[in-house]
Amino acid sequence: MNSLRDELKFLFSGQGMPYEKVCLMVAMVITIFMSVILSGNIAKDAKVAIIDLDNSAYTRSLINRIEASEFMKVTAVLNTPQDPKELFYQDRAVTVVYFPQGLEKDRYTGTATNIGVFYDNTNTANTSNIKEALNEIIGLDNAAASGDVGSSNDNLQGSVSLAVRNLFNPQDSKDNGETLGFLLFFGSMFFTFATIGMIPRLRLSHQLDEVLLHGTPWDLLIRLLPYGFCLLVSWVVGLAILRVWGDLTFSGSLLTFLFVQLFFIPTVGALSLFFGWTAANPGIASSRMILFIPGGFILGGMTGPTTFFADWVVKFSHIFPLTWEFHFQRDIISRGAGLADISQTFGAFMVYMGIVGIIFCLRFYSAKKELLAQQAADQHKQQELQKLTRELTEQG
Numbered sequence: 001m002n003s004l005r006d007e008l009k010f011l012f013s014g015q016g017m018p019y020e021k022v023c024l025m026v027a028m029v030i031t032i033f034m035s036v037i038l039s040g041n042i043a044k045d046a047k048v049a050i051i052d053l054d055n056s057a058y059t060r061s062l063i064n065r066i067e068a069s070e071f072m073k074v075t076a077v078l079n080t081p082q083d084p085k086e087l088f089y090q091d092r093a094v095t096v097v098y099f100p101q102g103l104e105k106d107r108y109t110g111t112a113t114n115i116g117v118f119y120d121n122t123n124t125a126n127t128s129n130i131k132e133a134l135n136e137i138i139g140l141d142n143a144a145a146s147g148d149v150g151s152s153n154d155n156l157q158g159s160v161s162l163a164v165r166n167l168f169n170p171q172d173s174k175d176n177g178e179t180l181g182f183l184l185f186f187g188s189m190f191f192t193f194a195t196i197g198m199i200p201r202l203r204l205s206h207q208l209d210e211v212l213l214h215g216t217p218w219d220l221l222i223r224l225l226p227y228g229f230c231l232l233v234s235w236v237v238g239l240a241i242l243r244v245w246g247d248l249t250f251s252g253s254l255l256t257f258l259f260v261q262l263f264f265i266p267t268v269g270a271l272s273l274f275f276g277w278t279a280a281n282p283g284i285a286s287s288r289m290i291l292f293i294p295g296g297f298i299l300g301g302m303t304g305p306t307t308f309f310a311d312w313v314v315k316f317s318h319i320f321p322l323t324w325e326f327h328f329q330r331d332i333i334s335r336g337a338g339l340a341d342i343s344q345t346f347g348a349f350m351v352y353m354g355i356v357g358i359i360f361c362l363r364f365y366s367a368k369k370e371l372l373a374q375q376a377a378d379q380h381k382q383q384e385l386q387k388l389t390r391e392l393t394e395q396g
Contacts, residue, residue: 041308048075050066065137123168201282
């Protein structure tokens, strides 16, 4: 009973993780917040790009039927040859449909023909509903040509089929999906565990006051360098193991990936310091990792298809840093994009990084202002005490 009483006293003392609050917060987040975000179980208005080299009335009719599907939304129609892979960069599309030249002619002359379809297979669940919808559209079209169902055009004769290619991860390898996602997630998580308690540690050792009075935010951010270097090395080692021992497909440039990490890792580090700033000790700070790391893993496209999420959920997910990391991973590692190919996403991330930097600086100078005010108050109290002591001495 003494042991139980002692542990209960420690639990509610504020010296460790506030588990009595964390457990309730986790339960509420999972049951309420996540149930709303993950309510979708089908692809809705997934982005489809179309390369229409035939540019005929028949292909325009197919485009209208694709657009009418609840699962798909046509975001681009191109009438010139284009490398389908480039249309997937920055998640601009999850499927590319290719209408070859002469498709309408073959359709009305009884010649069998193919329509090319390219699927982004970085997450197989992304395109499951799209595959069903396209097969249904083509099946109904062939049924109309054979006279099995009514058709607005009775001149259809030939049959059409889909020639499918799964890009970027054709074998559905787990090394290119979940394993790679876990590598980036756990790396970021333990990097946060290592750094989120830095400010409370400096406060307890009375070093933080010195930094606030005579330093700048850079004096705190520079402390992240050894931790960031360790994280970067660990990711390279992990990628090497997956590439040599596993079957990871690394289509892009390692230097491009490393260059992006030079911006991503400091951003996560700054957020780590910010969220741990007000914690009483490093133990309490560690529990705050859940506020900004797991959200990106859940909503960033590695555990679940982004096509199942509502538009507001996809936009909301970008407040979590790992969402950006998975954007870069898909484009650079899986799709082989260069820095110029992801310039729009990288530019948006630079804005995000700037916002994080501003918030961190505001937190630094706010703490500095509070410290100066506290010191001024302490100095005033000391002067009043000295004055009172002199008056008592003179009267004595």
